[in-house]
Amino acid sequence: MKTVLVTGGAGFIGSHTCVELLNEGYDLVVVDNLCNSDACALDRVQEISGRTLDFVRADIRDSAALNDIFSRYSINAVVHFAGLKAVGESVAEPLKYFDNNVNGTVVLLQAMQRHEVFNIVFSSSATVYGDPASLPIKEDFPLAAVNPYGRTKLIIEQILFDLGKSDSRWQSVLLRYFNPVGAHPSGLIGEDPNDIPNNLMPFIAQVAIGRLQELSIYGGDYATPDGTGVRDYIHVVDLAKGHLAALSHIVQTPGTVAYNLGTGQGYSVLEMVKAFAAAADKPVPYKIVARRPGDAAQCYADPALAAEKLGWRAELGLERMMEDTWRWQSQNPQGYRQ
Ligand code: NAD
Ligand code: UFG
Numbered sequence: 001m002k003t004v005l006v007t008g009g010a011g012f013i014g015s016h017t018c019v020e021l022l023n024e025g026y027d028l029v030v031v032d033n034l035c036n037s038d039a040c041a042l043d044r045v046q047e048i049s050g051r052t053l054d055f056v057r058a059d060i061r062d063s064a065a066l067n068d069i070f071s072r073y074s075i076n077a078v079v080h081f082a083g084l085k086a087v088g089e090s091v092a093e094p095l096k097y098f099d100n101n102v103n104g105t106v107v108l109l110q111a112m113q114r115h116e117v118f119n120i121v122f123s124s125s126a127t128v129y130g131d132p133a134s135l136p137i138k139e140d141f142p143l144a145a146v147n148p149y150g151r152t153k154l155i156i157e158q159i160l161f162d163l164g165k166s167d168s169r170w171q172s173v174l175l176r177y178f179n180p181v182g183a184h185p186s187g188l189i190g191e192d193p194n195d196i197p198n199n200l201m202p203f204i205a206q207v208a209i210g211r212l213q214e215l216s217i218y219g220g221d222y223a224t225p226d227g228t229g230v231r232d233y234i235h236v237v238d239l240a241k242g243h244l245a246a247l248s249h250i251v252q253t254p255g256t257v258a259y260n261l262g263t264g265q266g267y268s269v270l271e272m273v274k275a276f277a278a279a280a281d282k283p284v285p286y287k288i289v290a291r292r293p294g295d296a297a298q299c300y301a302d303p304a305l306a307a308e309k310l311g312w313r314a315e316l317g318l319e320r321m322m323e324d325t326w327r328w329q330s331q332n333p334q335g336y337r338q
Helices: 012-023 040-049 063-072 087-092 094-114 148-166 200-208 236-250 269-280 304-310 318-331
Strands: 003-007 027-032 054-057 077-080 119-125 171-177 179-181 215-218 233-235 255-261 286-289
Touching (some): 012 027, 012 040, 012 077, 077 094, 119 236, 148 171, 171 236, 200 215, 215 269, 236 255
Parallel strands (some): 003 077, 171 255
16 A cells, blocks of 8 residues: 555645655655646645655546556555535536546546556545434435535445445445545645635635635524534544545455544534634624525534544544634635735
């Protein structure tokens, strides 16, 4: 398991995972088309870790480019982050999502099969649980997609289950992420959305730095303690370490297995706003508006299976999530585009 191909390694979660993989001694090849990221993130990954990685700017749907990578490097495993992730865009442009995420993964898996690389860790999402009937969410809960983005994750999961059944050499770990937030403690890498953020944490951070005026809180009348939505926010460094655990586990466990990566603890939007304002020592102006269609009231993981089987659990609490997000945002007010 020495050499790992990281698809989408220049992105938010990918860049943090590259740091942890390099620190652990893995050699890395990153493939990314930079459609939602900046190559500068990879320079910073190398700065933080004091190690180098090889970067190939290519699209995972480019079969020839992938063949070239698998021919040139002796890849042992793939950690597959590359994908589009904006829920609203996926509703407006479903074909873009099916092509990029599903077709992209099929092209990647074909290249892997051709070169006899059968180990993959896949970035799935809590979105595959749809609107869960009860909480906390366990891995054996029924799966459902509520939008095209979620459907791409579900289809890719099913492809990996089918592959595992077809050939026992395939070993896949599906990591179902809850809500990744935070940034590396160096403040050198973090989340840098291209447009106005869809997600809560980067939105709050951009309000605090003055790039956005005010947060709109989507709904104050949910059946939650303070009426605002509750989510399982997980520090991206903890999440990144979950991939190390998955890679060690993959060698021991044939077949396809899914794990929740979450903390098991839910926080409301108002709790997040308050905690961020305290960490940044800045007010975060907000107003409560109508609910966002498709949002669940609450969503949080049962992380017990990952603890038992992977020996992994999240360690960083809310305060660190906020401090690290603020360090990244205040040191890089315009993200990577300085
Ligand atoms: P991100 O957009 O920051 O990173 C994705 C990376 O993939 C980007 O660098 C992008 O340029 C690259 N990419 C996209 N399509 C590509 C293609 N066809 N070929 C090559 N590169 C391509 O997103 P992220 O937050 O780091 O998410 C990583 C993965 O985790 C995604 O698959 C996402 O769906 C999944 N995920 C993210 C969240 C979240 O809230 N951030 C939650 C659950 C799951
Ligand atoms: N929220 C606001 N205002 C905003 C943005 C979000 O009030 O401007 C609220 C939402 O209503 C929700 C909470 O903040 O209650 C979190 O919202 P996010 O958009 O940050 O995250 P979601 O839980 O809606 O979804 C995210 C990803 C999905 C993924 C899911 C589970 O966007 O792709 O986590 O992993 F599927």
